[in-house]
Structure formats: C-alpha cells, structure tokens
Amino acid sequence: MVVVAYTTSKYRPESVSILFTDPSWLGNWPKWLDLPLMPFLNEGFDKLIKEYGMFFEGINNFLLGLYTDMKNFMVALPWPVLMISVIVLCYFVSGRNTGTTIMVAFCVFFLGFLSPRYWDKCIMTTCIVVIGMLLCLIIGIPVGIMMARNKKVRNAILPVLDLMQTIPSFCYLIPGILLFGLGAVPAIFAIFVYAVPPLIRLTDLGIRLVDTEVVEAAEAFGASKKQKLWGVQLPLALPNIMQGVNQCTMMSLAMVVIASMIGTRGIGDEVLLGLQQLNVGMATEAGIAIVLLAIIFDRITQSYGEKIQARTHNKKKLIL
Amino acid sequence: MSKIEIKNVYKIFGDQPSKVLPMVKDGATKEEILEKTGHTVGLDDVSLSIEEGETFVCMGLSGSGKSTLIRHINRLIDPTSGVVSVEGTNVMDLDQKQLIEFRRHKMSMVFQRFGLFPHKTVMENVGYGLEVQGQKPEERNKTAMEKIEAVGLNGFEHQYPNQLSGGMQQRVGLARALATNTDIMLMDEAFSALDPLIRSDMQKQLMDLQSELKKTIVFITHDLDESLRLGDHIGILNGGRLVQVGTPVDIIMNPADEYVTAFVKDVNRAKVIKAKIIMKSANESNGVDKKNLVKVQEDQFIEEFLPQVVCTNANCEVVDKQGNVKGYITNKELQKSLTKS
Numbered sequence: 001m002v003v004v005a006y007t008t009s010k011y012r013p014e015s016v017s018i019l020f021t022d023p024s025w026l027g028n029w030p031k032w033l034d035l036p037l038m039p040f041l042n043e044g045f046d047k048l049i050k051e052y053g054m055f056f057e058g059i060n061n062f063l064l065g066l067y068t069d070m071k072n073f074m075v076a077l078p079w080p081v082l083m084i085s086v087i088v089l090c091y092f093v094s095g096r097n098t099g100t101t102i103m104v105a106f107c108v109f110f111l112g113f114l115s116p117r118y119w120d121k122c123i124m125t126t127c128i129v130v131i132g133m134l135l136c137l138i139i140g141i142p143v144g145i146m147m148a149r150n151k152k153v154r155n156a157i158l159p160v161l162d163l164m165q166t167i168p169s170f171c172y173l174i175p176g177i178l179l180f181g182l183g184a185v186p187a188i189f190a191i192f193v194y195a196v197p198p199l200i201r202l203t204d205l206g207i208r209l210v211d212t213e214v215v216e217a218a219e220a221f222g223a224s225k226k227q228k229l230w231g232v233q234l235p236l237a238l239p240n241i242m243q244g245v246n247q248c249t250m251m252s253l254a255m256v257v258i259a260s261m262i263g264t265r266g267i268g269d270e271v272l273l274g275l276q277q278l279n280v281g282m283a284t285e286a287g288i289a290i291v292l293l294a295i296i297f298d299r300i301t302q303s304y305g306e307k308i309q310a311r312t313h314n315k316k317k318l319i320l
Numbered sequence: 321m322s323k324i325e326i327k328n329v330y331k332i333f334g335d336q337p338s339k340v341l342p343m344v345k346d347g348a349t350k351e352e353i354l355e356k357t358g359h360t361v362g363l364d365d366v367s368l369s370i371e372e373g374e375t376f377v378c379m380g381l382s383g384s385g386k387s388t389l390i391r392h393i394n395r396l397i398d399p400t401s402g403v404v405s406v407e408g409t410n411v412m413d414l415d416q417k418q419l420i421e422f423r424r425h426k427m428s429m430v431f432q433r434f435g436l437f438p439h440k441t442v443m444e445n446v447g448y449g450l451e452v453q454g455q456k457p458e459e460r461n462k463t464a465m466e467k468i469e470a471v472g473l474n475g476f477e478h479q480y481p482n483q484l485s486g487g488m489q490q491r492v493g494l495a496r497a498l499a500t501n502t503d504i505m506l507m508d509e510a511f512s513a514l515d516p517l518i519r520s521d522m523q524k525q526l527m528d529l530q531s532e533l534k535k536t537i538v539f540i541t542h543d544l545d546e547s548l549r550l551g552d553h554i555g556i557l558n559g560g561r562l563v564q565v566g567t568p569v570d571i572i573m574n575p576a577d578e579y580v581t582a583f584v585k586d587v588n589r590a591k592v593i594k595a596k597i598i599m600k601s602a603n604e605s606n607g608v609d610k611k612n613l614v615k616v617q618e619d620q621f622i623e624e625f626l627p628q629v630v631c632t633n634a635n636c637e638v639v640d641k642q643g644n645v646k647g648y649i650t651n652k653e654l655q656k657s658l659t660k661s
Contacts, residue, residue, distance in 0.1 A: 221424065
C-alpha cells in the first residue's frame, strides 16, 4: 500500500535515493505518504452510479411510489378518522390495554393541537419511518436468523454491523443523495443503514438464547430445520426480536430528523427551520412533537412485544 | 442381534479432534490430552450392546461422558470415530432426511431439565413428536390425551409447562416420549432434577410403564441407588471410559476396579440383592436344616424377609410364583452376601 501511495502521489520526490540522503521527511508527515482512498472511492462510486444507475433508479421509483401513495392516502383522510384508526390499532395491538391506549390517544391529539401544520408533517415522517422499518424487518430478520444458524455468517456480518453503527450518520447521507437524489428515499436508505443493526443483533441473540435443551428436544423428536425454526426457535425468540423492532423504530425516528438536513420533508424540518432562524419556541415546539411521535411508536411496538411475551412466557403460577 | 450396538466410540471436543485421536488411542489420559492440546475427551473407546426390552442404565459422575454417550445414539452428537448402530443400521450412514425419519420413528428422549416447549400447552407438548410427523390435530390430540392419562396428568392438558411443578413437568416429558410409541427411549438424567420423594415416585411409575410396554430404555443417572433400582444392566463410566458393565448384582458383588468399589461401598445390599441370587439351589441343599423354615418368594429382596429370619432364627425356603421350591438360604449365605468386602 505504501508503494502504491508513493507511485501515485504527485508530491513524491524525484527519486527514491533522495529519501536516504535527505532525512528531512522524517520531521513532518510527508505529503507523498498518503493512501489515495478518497479518489479511489469517488471513482468507484461514479462507476457504480453509471453502471448500476438503472437499478438504483428502480429502487428509488418503487420506494418513492410507495411513500407517495401512503402519504397521499393518509393526508387525504379526515383527521378524526386517522386519529381513531391509530387509537383502535393501539387498543388491539396492546391486548386491550386501556392505559396505553389513552396515553397514545392523548399523544396523537396533541400532535395536531401543538400546531395544525404538524399534522401533515407528522404523517410524512410516519410514512418514512414505517417504510424504513418494513425494509429493516424484511432484510434484518432473515439476516439475523442466518447469523444465529451459522457461525461463519455471523463472523462475516458482525464487522459490517459494527461499521454501520459507528460510521457517523452524515457519512451515509451523502451516498444516499448520490444514489437516490434528494427527498424521502435517501432518508429511507439512511434509516435502513442506521436502524437495521440492532434488529439483526437482537434477532441473532434471541434465537441463540433459546434454551439448548428445548432445541435439542425438538431435534430429538425429528423436527426438520424448518419445523425447528418456525415452531420453536422463532416463537421463543420473539420477545427479543420485538425488543429489536422497538429499538429499530426509535432509531428510525431519530434518523428521520437528521435526514431533514438533506431535504427530507417532515417534522424534522420544523426543527431545522427553528435552528436556522434561532427561533427557540419553534424548535422546542417541533421537538415536543417528535417526542410525542416517538412515544406513540414506542408504546405501540412495546405493548405488542409485551403481549407476546405474556402469551409465551406466562408468569409462573405454581399449583402444587 | 442387539437393539443398540456401540463399538469403539471415541468423542473428542475441540477444534481438531481428528489430530488428537491417535494420542487418545495410544492411551493418553483425559488430563494429559487437555493439558497438551486443549481438547476434551468425551468418550474413550466405549463399546457396549443393549438388548431389546431391557433397561440399560449408564452411570457416572458429572463429566464422565454419560450425557455425551446417550446423544450419540440419536446422533445429536457425531462420534469422532467408531460405530453406533441401532437395529443394525449405522446411524452415521444416514443422510439428513433419513436421520429425521429415524429420530421420528425409532426413538424418543426425556431430558434432565425437561426440555418442554414453554409456549405450548401440555397437550401440544405431548403431541409434538406427532406434530412434526405431520399428524392432524384431532388424531394427535387423542393420542396425547391417552398418554397424559397414562402419566396421571388429566385435567392439566391445557396448562402451560411453567404452571406445573417439577415432577409434573417431567411427567409431561415422559408422556411426550411415550406418545410417538417408539421402541427405544433415551432418558438423560430424567429424574435427577426432582426431589427424592417425587423421584422415587417417578421411578416406580417408569417401572410400572416398562413392565407393560417392554421398551428398550437407555437411562442416564449419577445416582447409584437409582441405577440399581431401574437397571437390568448397568454400565459405569469414568472419565469417558466404560469401566464395568454388568447386572446390578454383578456390580455390587464383583466391582471391576477401585473406582467402582468406592462407588458401591455404601450401598445397602439388602435392598438390591434378591433371594434367588444368593440361595443354594434345592438339589445341593443336603445339609440345610429344614424343620424351621420361612417361605420366601424368589424375587423378594433380602431386606424384605431379613427381619423375619432374625426374629425366628429360621432358614429360608425360596419358592417361585407357582410355589415350587427353588432353593434354600441359611444364615451363612445371608452373612456372606451382606458383608462388605
């Protein structure tokens, strides 16, 4: 690598022998000792867009279509109808838990009550989060399952997940823009990159944490791999997987606010606007709306997970 | 032909078992192998055969390889080398599909910590073996109900496992193993997690079921009393090596080495040895005083008639179920059998 850096650098000395006769380059870091990663990546990226542009455009059109349809539908609905639908959804998903439902109802009402503008913006944000989440579920859960089943796959994927989680989110907003343009789709892409790792990790962990004796029992009675997975491992890993889904939702919401900086419309741009105008009240108001939205998402996914947990791991009631 | 045959089975746990195998074959001990290579020897040249309809108890302390051994029979663990054959088929020759069929129809298993599915009801748990075979719910629920009744859990079929006590959970495990009606039952320390009273209850239940069903049972335990009570034959494992195989009386009367001797030292012999084992047969009983006799069934344990003998100072006349005289026991035989060597 050092040789490549040397030969490609325009700052290199006229000949190698100078390095031995003039040791001044040992003082400050020499300009020629520079790995040409940036031009290399840029070239690669340009090539990617040129050659696979159609592919990304296909994805873009599909996701954008989905987003627009969903958004238009929800915006077109009269607000009381939408509000009641969310409340009804929460009521059944939480296993008819009135406390949770009342809390969610309150939050939904307050979104519009804070500022009438917020209602439609929250719908946009919700649509992006929901689509990003679906993408995470469709890809994350199977990947998690594969990791749990095969140690080699796990060893290969774990560093990728580490990378996805540690690279600052702004760094993949840029390729998102280059691949998908401005707007909702790069936000969905960023959500996927940012929010899928915890879901994958918790799916993998959940499946591996299923009691080995129980898995052995399934094997000993002749369960096929498929029967073992669907009948035993997934149901018993579900509380953990739901925890992953919950984490995924929260992180999606966090990401969608950051994504407002690349022109994604939604409740996030209210915060950005407040920031740009140094309007404390505006930013705080929008911030509260985001918190309310987060509470709604969190309560709904969390209570669904709790309901499943109560069903599969019912509390110990000793009879004898 | 024996029902289950295990020939020269070695199992080494670690990254490169095949490299370590020659060392083990050359007779290096478990400790040496662990120190030199970091590999753990699970089984070291184990060979045994288990006959149809018998209860074979495999006994050893923890780490002796007994749980490893039982998992070789249904190939939950693959041997490093050696042959495991069941009804003449080598289990290592089965491909994935055949192995699944084999596990479904040939054997069932009971686990130490029960291995019940917490998200399924008792009935669904018991019917699981049939479910994976693809039986319809009505059919398998009928069979499951029969087995639930057989283990005395009627009324609990719609409960979840963690609503039951340990003893009841293990009965569910037992019923689940019975439901598939396989010839072979593998029981991995099935009663070890239960408290003593419930354990002896379960042992009795198992013996009652066995006298009806005549299955081939491979039973793993670390409890000598349990193995003497249940086993037709007992194999004793120590550090992955099989040190002795024999009937309970064999093991007690002629322990193969110091390890087994130490094991059987504290056994209450009167509880294990039956009258027919120590009696002098009828035709060589010339010198026996036959005036003062106590009648004893041939299958009675010594402890059952000992008090009577001591009180009346009589000799015993051993009879079979039809009442035919089979032999006699005098004080001399009693003394010999009860004295610890």
